Amino acid sequence: GDSVTQMEGPVTLSEEAFLTINCTYTATGYPSLFWYVQYPGEGLQLLLKATKADDKGSNKGFEATYRKETTSFHLEKGSVQVSDSAVYFCALTESGGYQKVTFGIGTKLQVIP
Amino acid sequence: GAVVSQHPSRVICKSGTSVKIECRSLDFQATTMFWYRQFPKQSLMLMATSNEGSKATYEQGVEKDKFLINHASLTLSTLTVTSAHPEDSSFYICSAMLAVAKNIQYFGAGTRLSVL
Numbered sequence: 001g002d003s004v005t006q007m008e009g010p011v012t013l014s015e016e017a018f019l020t021i022n023c024t025y026t027a028t029g030y031p032s033l034f035w036y037v038q039y040p041g042e043g044l045q046l047l048l049k050a051t052k053a054d055d056k057g058s059n060k061g062f063e064a065t066y067r068k069e070t071t072s073f074h075l076e077k078g079s080v081q082v083s084d085s086a087v088y089f090c091a092l093t094e095s096g097g098y099q100k101v102t103f104g105i106g107t108k109l110q111v112i113p
Numbered sequence: 114g115a116v117v118s119q120h121p122s123r124v125i126c127k128s129g130t131s132v133k134i135e136c137r138s139l140d141f142q143a144t145t146m147f148w149y150r151q152f153p154k155q156s157l158m159l160m161a162t163s164n165e166g167s168k169a170t171y172e173q174g175v176e177k178d179k180f181l182i183n184h185a186s187l188t189l190s191t192l193t194v195t196s197a198h199p200e201d202s203s204f205y206i207c208s209a210m211l212a213v214a215k216n217i218q219y220f221g222a223g224t225r226l227s228v229l
Contacts, residue, residue, distance in 0.1 A: 004156070036220070043117060044206070044220035089157070101147075101208075101218060103157040 002027045006090045006104035013080055013111050021075040021107050023064075023090035031092040033057075033066050033073040038087045038106075047075075047088070080111045115141045117209050119221025126197055127229055134192045134224045136207035142187035143209035147218065148180075151204040160205075163190045197228045 006023040013019060025031065032051045036044040048057030053068035062077045073090060090104040116139040126132050136146055144165050149157040161171045161182050169182035179201075181193040190209075194201050204225055208218040 008154070038220075041122075041222060043119070043222040044208075046217060100159055100162075103149075105154065105156050106151075 002031070002092060002094060002102040004090050004092055004102055004104035006088075007107055008105055009087075009108040011107060011109045013109070015082055015111055015113050016079045017111075019075070019077040019080045019084075019109070021088055021090075021109070023073045023075065023104060025071050025073065025090075025092050027071075027092055027094060029094050031094050033064070034091040034093070034101075035062070035064055035073070035075050036089040036091060036103075038089065040086070044089060080109070082111045082113055085109055085111045115209070115211065115219040117143075117207065117219045117221040119207055119224055121224060122222060123225045123227075125227045125229065128198050129196055132194045132197055132226060134194075134205055134207075134226075136190045136192070136209070136221050138188045138209040138219070141209075141211060141219075143190075143211065144187065145210045146184060146190040147208045147210070148182060148190075148192050149206045149208070151206065151223075157206060160192075194226065197226070199228045202226055202228045 003026045034049045035047040037047045038044045048059040050057040050066035056065045064073050064075045087106045087108045089106045091101050118137045120135045146163045148160045151157045160175045161169045163169045163182050163184040165184045171177045184190040206223040208220045210218050
C-alpha cells in the first residue's frame with residue numbers, strides 16, 4: 001500500500017537557518033503530494049502541494065519539488081523564523097476519485113531566536 | 114479559508130465510559146468528513162470516511178461498533194468512542210472536504226483522549 005516516510009524530529013534550528021525536512025513516498029499510481037503544517041493548538045493546514053512530476057509547490061517561503069525519479073518531496077526554506085515552529089506532515093493522495101490521505105509521521109520543528 | 118472546529122480539544126475519562134467528539138465545518142457544507150487517529154510516534158491513520166446521510170465507511174481493522182460515527186448534517190459529524198479503555202487513548206482528528214475541491218481537506222485541531 002501507499003506510505004510516506006519523513007524524518008522524525010524534533011528538529012531544532014536557530015532563526016534564519018536553512019531548513020530541509022526530507023520526505024519520500026511509496027505509491028502504486030501517480031499521487032498528488034502535500035505538506036501540511038500544524039501550529040500549536042490548531043488544526044492541520046495545507047502548506048503546499050504538487051500534483052505531477054517536477055512540479056514545485058511553494059508558500060510562505062517554503063518550497064518542495066515533486067521528484068518522481070527519487071520518489072521524494074523534500075520541504076525547504078531558506079531562512080526560518082520563530083513563527084515557523086510547528087509540526088510538518090508530508091502526505092499523499094492517490095490519483096482517482098477517492099481522496100484518502102496517507103500521512104507521514106510528522107516532524108516537529110523548533111526555531112529558537 | 115474554510116474552518117473546521119473540533120470539540121473537545123482534550124478529554125480525560127474513566128475506563129468503560131463513552132466519549133463523543135464533535136467535528137463541525139463552520140463556514141461551508143461538507144458532504145464528506147474523515148476521522149483520523151494518531152498514536153505516539155506514528156502517522157495519522159484514517160479510521161473512517163463519513164458521508165452525510167449515509168453509513169460511514171470504516172478502514173480495515175477499525176471496529177465500527179467501538180467507534181460510532183454519525184454525520185447527520187452537512188456541517189456536523191460525531192465520533193463516539195464506546196466503552197473506552199486505556200488502549201483507546203490517542204489523538205483523534207477530523208477533516209472535512211468540500212464537494213467541489215476534492216483534493217483538499219480542512220482539518221480540526223484534534224482531540225487528545227486519555228482513558229484512565
